[in-house]
Amino acid sequence: MDAINVRDLKKTYAGGVEALKGLTFSVRQGEIFGLLGPNGAGKSTTVRIIVTLSSATEGRVEVDGVDVAADPVEVRRRIGYVSQNTTVDFLATGRENLHLQGQLYGHSGAALDNRVDELLKLFDLESAAKRVTQTYSGGMKRRLDVAMGLVHRPKILVLDEPTTGLDPESRAVMWRELERLAKDGGMTILVTTHYLEEADRLCDRLAIVDGGKIVAQGTPNELKATLRGDIVQVEIAVGHDAEAAAQLLRSTPGLSNVIREGQTCSAQAEEGAHVIPKLIAALEAAGLPVSHVAMSRPSLDEVYLSVTGKSFTKADAAGAAGPRGPVPAAMRTAKPGAK
Numbered sequence: 068m069d070a071i072n073v074r075d076l077k078k079t080y081a082g083g084v085e086a087l088k089g090l091t092f093s094v095r096q097g098e099i100f101g102l103l104g105p106n107g108a109g110k111s112t113t114v115r116i117i118v119t120l121s122s123a124t125e126g127r128v129e130v131d132g133v134d135v136a137a138d139p140v141e142v143r144r145r146i147g148y149v150s151q152n153t154t155v156d157f158l159a160t161g162r163e164n165l166h167l168q169g170q171l172y173g174h175s176g177a178a179l180d181n182r183v184d185e186l187l188k189l190f191d192l193e194s195a196a197k198r199v200t201q202t203y204s205g206g207m208k209r210r211l212d213v214a215m216g217l218v219h220r221p222k223i224l225v226l227d228e229p230t231t232g233l234d235p236e237s238r239a240v241m242w243r244e245l246e247r248l249a250k251d252g253g254m255t256i257l258v259t260t261h262y263l264e265e266a267d268r269l270c271d272r273l274a275i276v277d278g279g280k281i282v283a284q285g286t287p288n289e290l291k292a293t294l295r296g297d298i299v300q301v302e303i304a305v306g307h308d309a310e311a312a313a314q315l316l317r318s319t320p321g322l323s324n325v326i327r328e329g330q331t332c333s334a335q336a337e338e339g340a341h342v343i344p345k346l347i348a349a350l351e352a353a354g355l356p357v358s359h360v361a362m363s364r365p366s367l368d369e370v371y372l373s374v375t376g377k378s379f380t381k382a383d384a385a386g387a388a389g390p391r392g393p394v395p396a397a398m399r400t401a402k403p404g405a406k
């Protein structure tokens with residue numbers, strides 16, 4: 068039996084926003100499954116329906132075999148939820164936050180004290196346990212959020228963008244914690260993210276969500292393997308017409324999906340090593356000197372481009388209307404220089 072099973076999920080908000088247009092995916096027991104998508108893709112909407120905080124317009128969701136619409140109380144017992152925005156009480160200490168969360172689930176006494184101690188240790192918060200959490204770093208607050216989602220010992224943990232806004236080091240710490248929960252604790256984890264690198268490195272399998280639909284799913288390697296060939300990038304010397312270079316790339320046989328960003332043109336190549344020398348010669352002959360060339364294997368960014376026709380980084384920035392705003396591209400992409 069799947070840990071989470073989502074079938075033909077649709078959600079139209081009051082006011083007519085069609086946030087989900089028929090999502091289908093399943094999360095297997097014990098795996099880390101990612102929902103990767105740009106701002107506004109429908110990740111939080113999906114997660115909120117799974118954890119029973121919102122209802123579907125159409126479709127069916129089962130958590131550990133329990134229908135979320137039929138028995139939400141049982142679903143909540145089996146699931147831990149870490150929302151996109153922190154739920155930590157900043158005026159309470161770390162320990163008090165965990166205690167309160169436990170009490171909300173009906174736990175008390177020595178059993179709760181022991182559980183709180185265990186979680187403080189597990190998330191490396193012991194030395195800060197007696198401090199009010201407004202003095203915590205962003206990474207510490209987020210680790211406390213995750214710990215709070217685990218107080219009642221759920222089988223399944225659902226996290227909505229657990230690492231957004233964290234620095235790369237805190238993000239890596241969070242990945243290690245989540246991997247340990249899945250690999251050592253046998254926990255099933257569903258995580259949403261808009262970081263390509265996170266989806267690639269952390270998730271056993273993932274689904275790419277775009278405009279309320281799943282446009283691709285599989286292991287990160289399976290997704291990348293759907294794109295044959297290489298990604299070729301050429302940077303045109305400053306002061307020369309990069310758009311003319313992009314046009315030349317578009318008319319070059321063996322190249323596809325050409326995008327220009329600033330002086331850099333990138334394209335998918337059937338055989339990068341074969342095309343690069345000819346390409347440089349053609350650009351130079353056209354009076355377009357090349358200052359830098361790079362070739363790489365396709366990343367999830369290129370997978371996203373191939374299934375949606377747009378660059379992930381651009382889609383994310385375009386959808387970022389909220390107060391958080393877009394995240395620097397360098398934090399989001401697996402490959403330095405990938406746009």
Ligand SMILES: Nc1ncnc2c1ncn2[C@@H]1O[C@H](COP(=O)(O)OP(=O)(O)OP(=O)(O)O)[C@@H](O)[C@H]1O
Pocket residue numbers: 080081082084085086104105106107108109110111112113151261389
């Ligand atoms: N309560 C609501 N009422 C109306 N529309 C909503 C509501 N919540 C979300 N939406 C809309 O539904 C769509 C999907 O939003 P959702 O929050 O699920 O996206 P997301 O993938 O989580 O994005 P982000 O990465 O920014 O968190 C967006 O167009 C959003 O504006």
Ligand SMILES: [Mg+2]
Pocket residue numbers: 110111112151227
């Ligand atoms: Mg969201």
